[in-house]
Amino acid sequence: MSMDRRKFLKLAGISSLVGISGLGSFELMRPxxxxxxxxxxxxxxxxKRLAMIMDMGKFEEENYKQVVHAxxxxxxxxxxxxxxxxxxxxxxxxxxxxxPSQGENPFLKxxxxxxxxxxxxxxxxxxPCVRVCPTQATFKRKQDGIVAMDYHRCIGCxxxxxxxxYGSRSFNWRDPRTDNNKYLGKLNPEFPTRTKGVVEKCNFCxxxxxxxxxxxxxxxxxxxxxxxxxxxxxDPNSEVREVLNKNYTxxxxxxxxxxxxxxxxxxxx
Amino acid sequence: MIEKALTxxxxxxxxxxxxxxxxxxxxxxxxxxxxxxxxxxxxxRDVSWGLYISQFTFLVGVAASAVMxxxxxxxxxxxxxxxxVIFGEFLAIASxxxxxxxxxxxLGQPRRVLNVLIHPTxxxxxxxxxxxxxxxxxxxxICGVVxxxxxxxxxxxxxxxxxxxYLSIPWAVSIHTVTAFLYAGLPARHFWLTxxxxxxxxxxxxxxxxxxxxxxxxxxxxxxxxxxxKKAIDKLITIVTYAxxxxxxxxxxxxxxxxxxxxxxxxxxxxxxxxxLDGHNNLVPFMWTSVVLGVAAITLLLTKARQNERILLFxxxxxxxxxxxxxGLGLVLGGFVPSPLxxxxxxxxxxxxxxxxxxxxxxxxxILSALYKITISVKLANAPAKVSKxx
Amino acid sequence: MKFYNGGKVFIGLAIFVLLFVSPFIxxxxxxxxxxxxxxxxxxxxxxxxxxxxxSKDYMEQSHMQLLDKWRDQALxxxxxHWKNSEGKDVYISLQNTCMKCHSNKKEFCDTCHNxxxxxxxxxxxxxxxxxxxxx
Numbered sequence: 001m002s003m004d005r006r007k008f009l010k011l012a013g014i015s016s017l018v019g020i021s022g023l024g025s026f027e028l029m030r031p032x033x034x035x036x037x038x039x040x041x042x043x044x045x046x047x048k049r050l051a052m053i054m055d056m057g058k059f060e061e062e063n064y065k066q067v068v069h070a071x072x073x074x075x076x077x078x079x080x081x082x083x084x085x086x087x088x089x090x091x092x093x094x095x096x097x098x099x100p101s102q103g104e105n106p107f108l109k110x111x112x113x114x115x116x117x118x119x120x121x122x123x124x125x126x127x128p129c130v131r132v133c134p135t136q137a138t139f140k141r142k143q144d145g146i147v148a149m150d151y152h153r154c155i156g157c158x159x160x161x162x163x164x165x166y167g168s169r170s171f172n173w174r175d176p177r178t179d180n181n182k183y184l185g186k187l188n189p190e191f192p193t194r195t196k197g198v199v200e201k202c203n204f205c206x207x208x209x210x211x212x213x214x215x216x217x218x219x220x221x222x223x224x225x226x227x228x229x230x231x232x233x234x235d236p237n238s239e240v241r242e243v244l245n246k247n248y249t250x251x252x253x254x255x256x257x258x259x260x261x262x263x264x265x266x267x268x269x
Numbered sequence: 270m271i272e273k274a275l276t277x278x279x280x281x282x283x284x285x286x287x288x289x290x291x292x293x294x295x296x297x298x299x300x301x302x303x304x305x306x307x308x309x310x311x312x313x314r315d316v317s318w319g320l321y322i323s324q325f326t327f328l329v330g331v332a333a334s335a336v337m338x339x340x341x342x343x344x345x346x347x348x349x350x351x352x353x354v355i356f357g358e359f360l361a362i363a364s365x366x367x368x369x370x371x372x373x374x375x376l377g378q379p380r381r382v383l384n385v386l387i388h389p390t391x392x393x394x395x396x397x398x399x400x401x402x403x404x405x406x407x408x409x410x411i412c413g414v415v416x417x418x419x420x421x422x423x424x425x426x427x428x429x430x431x432x433x434x435y436l437s438i439p440w441a442v443s444i445h446t447v448t449a450f451l452y453a454g455l456p457a458r459h460f461w462l463t464x465x466x467x468x469x470x471x472x473x474x475x476x477x478x479x480x481x482x483x484x485x486x487x488x489x490x491x492x493x494x495x496x497x498x499k500k501a502i503d504k505l506i507t508i509v510t511y512a513x514x515x516x517x518x519x520x521x522x523x524x525x526x527x528x529x530x531x532x533x534x535x536x537x538x539x540x541x542x543x544x545x546l547d548g549h550n551n552l553v554p555f556m557w558t559s560v561v562l563g564v565a566a567i568t569l570l571l572t573k574a575r576q577n578e579r580i581l582l583f584x585x586x587x588x589x590x591x592x593x594x595x596x597g598l599g600l601v602l603g604g605f606v607p608s609p610l611x612x613x614x615x616x617x618x619x620x621x622x623x624x625x626x627x628x629x630x631x632x633x634x635x636i637l638s639a640l641y642k643i644t645i646s647v648k649l650a651n652a653p654a655k656v657s658k659x660x
Numbered sequence: 661m662k663f664y665n666g667g668k669v670f671i672g673l674a675i676f677v678l679l680f681v682s683p684f685i686x687x688x689x690x691x692x693x694x695x696x697x698x699x700x701x702x703x704x705x706x707x708x709x710x711x712x713x714x715s716k717d718y719m720e721q722s723h724m725q726l727l728d729k730w731r732d733q734a735l736x737x738x739x740x741h742w743k744n745s746e747g748k749d750v751y752i753s754l755q756n757t758c759m760k761c762h763s764n765k766k767e768f769c770d771t772c773h774n775x776x777x778x779x780x781x782x783x784x785x786x787x788x789x790x791x792x793x794x795x
Contacts, residue, residue, distance in 0.1 A: 028391045028392065029391070029392050030392065031392055076787075083313065083314065083315075083614070084308075084313040084314070085308055085313070085314075086314055087314075093610055096611070097610045097611050097612065098610070100609075100610070100611045103533070104533070119610075128455060128456055128457060131392055131393070132393050132394065132395065132454075132455070133390065133393055134384075134385045134390050134393040134395035134396045134399070135381075135384040135385055135388045135390060136388055136390050137384075139736070141738055143738055144738075148735070148738075150735050150736060151785060152731060152735070153381070153384055153388065154377070154378060154381070155376050155377065155378050155379070155381045155382055155384055155385065156307075156376050156377015156378045156379075157372075157375070157376055157377070157395060158317045158318060158375075158377070159393070159395050159451070161314075161317040162317060162318060162455055162457065162458065162604075162605075163455045163456075163457055164457055164609065165456055165457035165609050166457075166609055166610075167314075167315070167608055167609040167610045170314055171307070171314065171317060171377065172306065172377070173306050173307050173308035173310075173312070173313075174305060174306035174307075174308040175306060175784075177784075187787060189755070189787055189789065190755060190756055191755075191787075192755060192785040192786045192787055193785055193787065194785055195781070195784035195785050196305075196306035196307075196377065197306060197307070197376070197377025197378040198377060198378060199377075206738070210738075210740060253609075256456040256457075257456070258456065
């Protein structure tokens with residue numbers, strides 16, 4: 001079978017186009033994913049990878065309340081009192097719900113089975129919520145890895161809520177200020193509320209980090225040493241790196257490839 | 270040609286008035302929702318998509334099904350579909366309009382919807398969904414109107430419309446594939462995270478859409494005498510039957526993978542849908558109804574019984590309902606149970622939400638009826654020899 | 661010249677003209693009050709030099725564009741430091757910079773906005789000192 005030059009050039013042209021578009025569509029749907037593997041070994045200088053470590057063994061009943069109150073109060077998170085409309089940035093649940101990847105274990109150590117675990121947004125390295133947001137209303141900050149929310153841009157489609165494997169996101173099914181701020185409690189005048197129709201979640205206290213402070217949940221456990229750590233994983237001398245080196249930790253649903261940045265020390269429980 | 274939609278029999282006018290009333294009710298309910306928020310729906314933190322998105326998902330399939338007429342007729346010169354093809358295209362238009370409206374009423378901040386275009390995000394499937402849905406609407410509108418206008422004048426359609434028609438064929442497949450990708454690409458939801466999502470969507474689309482079309486065409490024939498021909502209907506029946514069989518096969522494939530592997534992430538949702546999980550069994554009666562109706566429909570369609578007009582219409586109707594339950598309720602709502610934290614929250618639509626839904630459906634049927642009326646008037650005007658009842 | 665349905669047409673035309681000019685008729689009775697936003701707040705009164713982040717004229721004309729720029733810089737780039745036209749460093753925050761001085765939303769922001777029937781939804785989320793006690 002012979003082929004004339006014209007046909008060959010046409011075939012070669014179309015094949016190259018198809019070949020390039022293969023790579024191109026990867027870049028379109030998963031930007032930066034193909035280079036990420038090389039990047040992980042040497043992060044660009046100045047770029048932080050903020051993470052949190054929690055040792056649930058150091059928590060008593062009032063500590064859990066302190067943490068949730070610390071977060072929800074300074075961020076004006078409403079409390080509607082019903083699970084349908086509820087909004088929560090940080091809350092507790094049991095081990096089998098927080099770590100379903102561990103499967104059902106009927107012989108789990110009792111102390112672990114009965115202990116509440118704190119849950120919040122994991123600010124993943126490869127966040128599926130960011131991937132699916134049609135307006136980039138949720139985006140991963142380059143300088144510190146925080147998965148942020150732009151409440152001005154959110155159209156309330158809730159695709160991110162469907163995509164989050166950790167149930168970290170809440171939607172404002174109604175205006176948090178309804179009934180004369182009945183559901184809001186004492187407002188923090190330095191932080192806005194949100195409005196109906198947008199999704200919200202933990203923001204790693206980015207407004208406090210900007211002032212050189214720790215996230216308020218971590219701050220609330222200042223007097224409870226070893227309970228919570230927060231820092232930059234890209235800094236080899238940071239406290240969080242030291243703690244991770246000394247303790248076996250679990251992350252939630254690691255098999256999904258999201259690379260969550262919230263670690264749980266289990267040993268002490 | 271629009272004036273043809275404004276005149277008609279009393280029955281037509283009463284039908285349109287009835288639809289307008291429903292649209293009015295739906296609009297009022299929507300205004301209520303716009304001011305109070307989506308708390309007026311049955312959705313919750315755990316079940317963040319409900320009736321609106323599930324109806325959109327189902328109707329995208331109906332919209333895509335127009336390709337089952339366009340492909341044979343335009344690409345393969347299958348002249349049997351000559352009269353029917355425009356009815357399929359107009360059904361597609363009405364369906365896509367309903368899809369887009371369902372998306373709009375579901376948004377928390379609808380006045381920001383243009384943010385999707387102002388800040389294009391190619392890595393988001395929802396961005397592509399907006400593009401392909403609107404593109405499909407425009408394509409079908411142009412192709413349909415041009416075809417009808419030329420039929421009215423008795424002229425051949427202009428050359429430039431041919432490439433658009435050819436484009437609408439892969440585009441139809443794309444709208445449903447992209448919608449399937451909304452679900453199939455989420456690592457969080459194991460019920461949806463399966464490669465067969467897109468094929469399943471297409472199979473059930475090509476069964477439900479033409480089934481509805483068969484029913485609509487019989488209504489058209491009964492009321493106006495415009496007949497697409499027995500051969501066309503027979504071919505549509507064949508398409509519906511094969512698509513329905515393939516759809517059942519795909520569902521059984523899912524069942525096998527889930528239960529033979531026994532992986533809880535795969536079995537949990539199916540157990541919830543068909544048997545109930547931890548005492549939660551909202552959807553169980555619906556799912557089994559869907560199975561019974563689906564099997565009954567296919568059985569009827571496979572036997573000679575389908576030659577009987579009444580049985581055929583009955584089979585198409587119950588097949589449509591079966592697929593509507595399977596995709597509209599089972600698929601979308603099932604994906605949220607159990608939640609990512611392995612909790613079970615059930616979903617029941619609320620009254621305001623149901624009224625909005627009915628309003629959107631009424632809007633779709635209104636557009637469908639108007640377009641069909643225009644088509645019928647054109648066809649009747651061009652074929653005065655045909656016996657026609659008042660249209 | 662024969663006017664077909666002339667009576668109906670002229671009546672319809674008359675009704676249309678009446679409807680069209682009705683806003684002007686209704687508005688005629690009300691005096692046209694040019695809005696006077698008030699900068700009489702304790703925070704501004706306490707300032708030695710009463711200066712906003714930019715000049716009054718600039719802010720009057722372009723505060724919306726400035727806020728737009730601020731919003732994207734603060735939120736999306738994470739940079740809350742902005743240099744005004746005089747090189748002075750300003751901390752970007754509607755609640756904690758702008759509203760700190762202009763704490764009288766009703767007598768300041770709302771006067772012009774209401775006059776022009778502009779309804780910015782900033783305050784659906786952002787708090788003002790007065791509203792913090794509960795609106």
